[in-house]
Amino acid sequence: MIVGLPKEIKNNESRVAITPGGVFELTKNNHKVYVQKGAGFDSGFGDSDYINAGAEILPTIEDVYAIAEMIVKVKEPIEEEYKLAKEGQIIFTYFHFASNNNLIDAMVNSKAVCIAYETVEVDKTLPLLTPMSEVAGRMAVQQGAKYLEKPIKGKGVLLGGVPGVKPGKVLILGGGVVGVQAAKMAAGLGAIVNILDINLDRLRYINDIMPNNVITEFSSEYNIRKHIKDADLIVGGVLIPGAKAPKLITRDMLKDMQPGTVIVDVAVDQGGCIETTKATTHEDPIYIIDDVVHYCVANMPGAVPYTSTIALTNVTLPYVLQLANKGWEKACDENAPLQKGVNIVNGEIICQDILK
Template identity: 55%
Template sequence: MLIGLPKETKDHETRVGMTPSTVKTLTRHGHQVLVQSGAGEGSFLADAEYQSAGATIVPHAEDAWAAQMVVKVKEPTPAEYHYLHQDMILFTYLHLASDKALTHALLESGATAIAYETVQTEGGKLPLLTPMSEVAGRMAVLVGATYLQRTHGGRGVLMGGVPGVEPANVVILGGGIVGTNAARIAVGFGAQVTVLDVNHDRLKYLDDIYRGQLQTRFSDEYNIEEAIYHADLIIGAVLIPGGRAPWLVTSAMLPNMRKGSVIVDVAVDQGGCIETTRPTTHSNPTYEVEGVVHYCVANMPSAVPRTSTFALNIQTAIYTLRLADEGLEAIRNNPALQYGLNIHRGAVTYPAIAKEFDMKYTDPLQALKHVQ
């Protein structure tokens, strides 16, 4: 198979879809890999490393996009929509439930789009979302600690406090992978931490492992309001696989929050779990509503691209190879990839996307039935 690796175009997106190690595995299996010149530079991976792994370096984005399968990190930007074409397999993060324009572009192109974030194994695990959730969860606390500084518009609160002065009050909405990793760093800083979730088993797990170092609360409107009104830092860590995140904090709640408090909404890729969330970039990461600082960068892990790129490829490489070796047959034969299939030949094949945009849903196997 001919596989393309274009350079990312999103603002300050310095991750890259494949490492030289992944490329070497693909070329050893007889596949040809076209790498756009400079694709790995943001992660300090030189063209020469890709060449040594067997890739062909191409000068322009359109050369890489002309492949049978394109592997990326982030969803195509509007400037890249014209590269989409029928018979292409696009393998990347997509987050379509919060992006109607991209959904329509993919449908009209006839491409096959597989989203990292909805590839799901037995037991409901999301192996390709997990590494970036781990990075984003840990970063959320570091980012929050920075923007709590008065010089960045925050309340001027030190995360761990000092002897005789209370630490920051950190509220984490969601106890999944993002929330658990955020809790780990916040507790390590010495902050006062509260995690809210609707899953009692998850709360019990966190309570057991932290043994009083954090508080757990059931996530309902009453408990959310009580928690956020006393918070210095709120981390949005809610996940509805493939679907839009629900608003847990409404705009009406913001006037009652502490002035200079900080919101880091990691759920921004899926629309955000704060009503006042809107996507920001690393170039302009924050804005203020009702005196509350909002940090809503939609590609937060790209701030640490070296770590993020390698962490992502550890998980994606096996699926990339399977798709390269088997093509669409890999989806037919692998339930995890069936969950990952969002769009195929003009059909919506993921229920949450169809529901969000009131579109017809087609079962993945049915969509693939008559395609060779």
């Protein structure tokens, strides 16, 4: 199969979909790989690395789309790419269709085969989303701690505190991968961490593995309203696979927060779990509503592309190889988890959750 690896063009997206090591595995299996010039540069991989792995370099994104039977990307196609997708072409990437009706319409019209990383499911886990959720969960606290600084309109709170001064308080909505990784980072800094979820088995697990400064609590509107009153940093990490995230914090609840409170909504790709969430970029990452700082960057792991690219390739490459070796129909027939990743085929919406 002819596999294309375009350079990401989303704002400040520095990741690349496959490392040179992954390209080597594809070419070893007799597949042809075309990489757009400079695609891996920001992740630490030069064109020569890809050439040495057996790929050929093409000058433009148009060239890559035109020749490839399968496009492997990191982020969803943006408007400039809509016209490049073609009928029958496999596009394997993070799509996050639920929050983007224009993208749904464009991919339906293209009649491409759209397979989404984020809906590939194994035993109720999302293996292709997990490593980026791990990165984003850890970054949520890293970024939140930064934006709590007073020069950036935060509360002026040091999350870990110092001797004689109490530590900051972190509220985490959702006990999934994002929530656990965020709790781990916040707890490591010495903050007081409250993590809320509706799954009591998950809360028991978190309670067992976390230190004493992480407190688990059942998620309800009452408990959320209670905790937001004195939280310094709020991390939104709620996920319903393929569908829009529920709005757990509404606009009217902002008035109950202290000025300078920071919200980091990691669920932004799925529409966000905060009503006031709107996607931002690394170039312009925050905005302020009712004196509450919102950080809602839709591609947080793109800021640490070396780590993220390797972590992503580790989990996606086996599926890329299956698709290349067998074609998408046979690969999906033989692999139920991969079949769940099929969202749109030849103009037909297969995964109905993206419409919710």
